[in-house]
Amino acid sequence: VRSVPEAAVARLAVYLQVLTSLRGQGVRTISSEGLARTAGVNSAKLRKDLSYVGSYGTRGVGYDTARLIEHLERVLGLTRRHRAAVVGIGNLGHALANYAGFPGRGFPVAALFDVDEDLIGISVGGRLVDHIDRIPEVCAEREVTIAVICTPAGAAQEVCDLLVAGGVRCILNFAPVVLQVPDDVEVRTVDLAVELQILSFHEARRRGDSDVANGAKGDVVKGVDVVTGVTTAAQVVDPLLDPLISPAEGIAVRR
Amino acid sequence: VRSVPEAAVARLAVYLQVLTSLRGQGVRTISSEGLARTAGVNSAKLRKDLSYVGSYGTRGVGYDTARLIEHLERVLGLTRRHRAAVVGIGNLGHALANYAGFPGRGFPVAALFDVDEDLIGISVGGRLVDHIDRIPEVCAEREVTIAVICTPAGAAQEVCDLLVAGGVRCILNFAPVVLQVPDDVEVRTVDLAVELQILSFHEARRRGDSDVANGAKGDVVKGVDVVTGVTTAAQVVDPLLDPLISPAEGIAVRR
DNA sequence: TGATGTGAACTTTTTCACAGCT
DNA sequence: AGCTGTGAAAAAGTTCACATCA
Numbered sequence: 001v002r003s004v005p006e007a008a009v010a011r012l013a014v015y016l017q018v019l020t021s022l023r024g025q026g027v028r029t030i031s032s033e034g035l036a037r038t039a040g041v042n043s044a045k046l047r048k049d050l051s052y053v054g055s056y057g058t059r060g061v062g063y064d065t066a067r068l069i070e071h072l073e074r075v076l077g078l079t080r081r082h083r084a085a086v087v088g089i090g091n092l093g094h095a096l097a098n099y100a101g102f103p104g105r106g107f108p109v110a111a112l113f114d115v116d117e118d119l120i121g122i123s124v125g126g127r128l129v130d131h132i133d134r135i136p137e138v139c140a141e142r143e144v145t146i147a148v149i150c151t152p153a154g155a156a157q158e159v160c161d162l163l164v165a166g167g168v169r170c171i172l173n174f175a176p177v178v179l180q181v182p183d184d185v186e187v188r189t190v191d192l193a194v195e196l197q198i199l200s201f202h203e204a205r206r207r208g209d210s211d212v213a214n215g216a217k218g219d220v221v222k223g224v225d226v227v228t229g230v231t232t233a234a235q236v237v238d239p240l241l242d243p244l245i246s247p248a249e250g251i252a253v254r255r
Numbered sequence: 256v257r258s259v260p261e262a263a264v265a266r267l268a269v270y271l272q273v274l275t276s277l278r279g280q281g282v283r284t285i286s287s288e289g290l291a292r293t294a295g296v297n298s299a300k301l302r303k304d305l306s307y308v309g310s311y312g313t314r315g316v317g318y319d320t321a322r323l324i325e326h327l328e329r330v331l332g333l334t335r336r337h338r339a340a341v342v343g344i345g346n347l348g349h350a351l352a353n354y355a356g357f358p359g360r361g362f363p364v365a366a367l368f369d370v371d372e373d374l375i376g377i378s379v380g381g382r383l384v385d386h387i388d389r390i391p392e393v394c395a396e397r398e399v400t401i402a403v404i405c406t407p408a409g410a411a412q413e414v415c416d417l418l419v420a421g422g423v424r425c426i427l428n429f430a431p432v433v434l435q436v437p438d439d440v441e442v443r444t445v446d447l448a449v450e451l452q453i454l455s456f457h458e459a460r461r462r463g464d465s466d467v468a469n470g471a472k473g474d475v476v477k478g479v480d481v482v483t484g485v486t487t488a489a490q491v492v493d494p495l496l497d498p499l500i501s502p503a504e505g506i507a508v509r510r
Numbered sequence: 511t512g513a514t515g516t517g518a519a520c521t522t523t524t525t526c527a528c529a530g531c532t
Numbered sequence: 533a534g535c536t537g538t539g540a541a542a543a544a545g546t547t548c549a550c551a552t553c554a
Contacts, residue, residue: 287536
C-alpha cells in the first residue's frame with residue numbers, strides 16, 4: 001500500500017516464479033526459510049519484501065503456496081491482461097512473438113511491427129506484422145499497454161517515441177541503447193552486451209587482472225588532447241537530442 | 256581501487272556503451288553532465304561511479320571520449336578475450352550463437368551444446384553443436400570462461416552444474432529458474448516473464464488498480480506439510496527472462 | 511513450539527555541495 | 533570560468549532480533 005522498494009518488486013516476481021514451480025511439485029506449504037533458500041535470498045529479506053505487500057503467512061507454519069501465488073499475482077497486477085506489442089521482428093523479436101503466448105498468457109501479443117517491407121503483412125504467431133509508422137494508431141486502437149523493442153540500436157529511440165505517442169507506458173527494451181522517455185514511462189532495458197561485460201568484470205576481478213579496478217596508473221597523460229591527438233576545443237555535446245539512428249544493424253550490437 | 260559497488264559496475268558498462276555511440280558520432284569530449292544525461296543517470300552519480308575506478312577526466316573540460324572508453328574497457332576486463340559457450344540451441348540460443356561474434360567481438364563463441372540429437376553435429380555460426388554431456392570436458396579444454404544458458408527451465412540447473420564442473424565461473428542465465436551455485440560462481444539471470452511482471456506492477460500501480468499492493472484480506476487458509484529449501488545459496492542478480500527457447504516445458508514459463 | 515511480521519540497527523548507495531585543477 | 537573528484541549528509545535497502553501469534 002505504500003511504496004514497495006523497486007528492488008523488492010523485482011524479487012516478488014522471482015518469488016512468484018519459484019512458488020509456481022514449487023506448487024507444480026506438489027508443495028502445499030513452505031516456510032520463509034525454505035522459499036528464501038530456493039529464491040536465493042535470505043529469509044529476513046524475503047519476509048520484509050512480503051511485508052511490503054501485506055501478510056499472508058501463518059505463524060508457526062509458513063506460507064500456503066497457492067494462496068501466496070494468488071496474492072503475488074494480484075499485487076503484480078497479473079490478474080489483468082496486458083496486451084503486448086513486439087517491435088522488430090528479427091531473430092529475437094520472432095522468437096518472442098512466437099513465444100507461447102508470452103509468459104503466463106497474461107500478456108497476449110496484440111501487435112507486431114517492423115520496417116522491412118518483406119515482413120509487413122506476414123503472419124507471425126497468428127498476428128500480422130504492421131509497419132512501424134502505424135505504431136501510434138494501432139497501439140492506441142488495440143490498447144497495448146506493454147511493448148517489447150527488439151530492433152537494432154539505431155531504430156530503438158524512434159520506435160520508442162512512436163510507442164509513447166501510441167499511449168504505451170511500459171517498455172521492455174532489448175536494443176543496446178538508453179532510451180529517453182517522459183517521466184511517466186517505465187523502461188527496462190536488457191542488454192546482452194552489458195550483461196556479458198558485467199560478468200567479464202567479475203571474471204577479471206576474480207583472477208586479479210592487474211588493470212581491473214585500478215587504472216593503469218603511470219600514464220598520466222594529460223594536457224592537450226591525447227589519444228586522438230587533435231584539437232580539444234571541448235566539443236560540448238548536448239546529448240539530449242541525439243538520435244543515434246542508423247539502420248545498419250552491425251554496430252547495433254557493438255558497444 | 257577496491258570494491259566498486261555492484262550497481263556501479265552495471266552502470267559502467269552502460270557508460271561504455273553510450274560513449275562508444277558518441278564516439279561514433281564524432282564526439283571527442285563530453286562533460287559528466289552530458290554523458291550522464293545520455294546514460295539516463297544524474298551527473299553526481301556518474302562522477303562517483305567513475306571515481307571508483309580512477310579519474311580520467313579533465314577539470315574544466317570533461318572526459319576525452321576515446322580515452323574514457325579505453326579506460327572502461329580495461330576496467331571491465333574487456334581487453335582480454337572471454338571464450339563463451341552457449342547451451343540450448345533453440346530459438347534464443349540460435350539467435351545468440353549467430354549474434355555477430357557476440358557483442359564487441361570480445362566474447363568469441365567457443366562452444367555450443369544441446370541435448371537434441373538432431374542438433375548435435377550441425378554447425379551454427381561456424382561452430383559445431385556438442386551434446387550437453389560433454390560440457391565439462393569441452394569447456395575445460397577450450398577454456399570457456401562465460402556461458403549462456405538458453406535451455407528450458409527444466410534443464411537449466413543440470414546444465415549449470417555441468418558448466419561449473421567444467422570450470423565456468425560466469426553464467427548468464429536466460430532460463431526462468433533461480434540457479435543454485437557455489438559462492439565463487441557469478442550468475443546473472445535475465446527472465447522475460449519477470450521483466451514483464453515488473454512492468455505489469457508499475458502499470459497496475461500507475462492506474463491505481465485496487466488490488467495492487469494490498470491484498471484481499473479475508474480468506475484465511477492454512478496447511479500442513481512443509482518444504483525445506485534446497486542446496487546451497489544462490490545468487491539472484493537481475494531478474495530474468497525466460498525461456499524462449501525450446502522444446503516443451505510449458506509450465507516452466509508460466510508463473 | 512515454531513515461524514511470521516516488523517521496529518530498530520546497520521550497510522550500501524545516492525545525492526549534495528564545494529574544494530581544487532585546468 | 534568551468535567542470536571534475538570526493539568528503540560528508542541523506543536516502544534506500546538489508547539484516548537483526550524478538551515480540552507475537554497460530
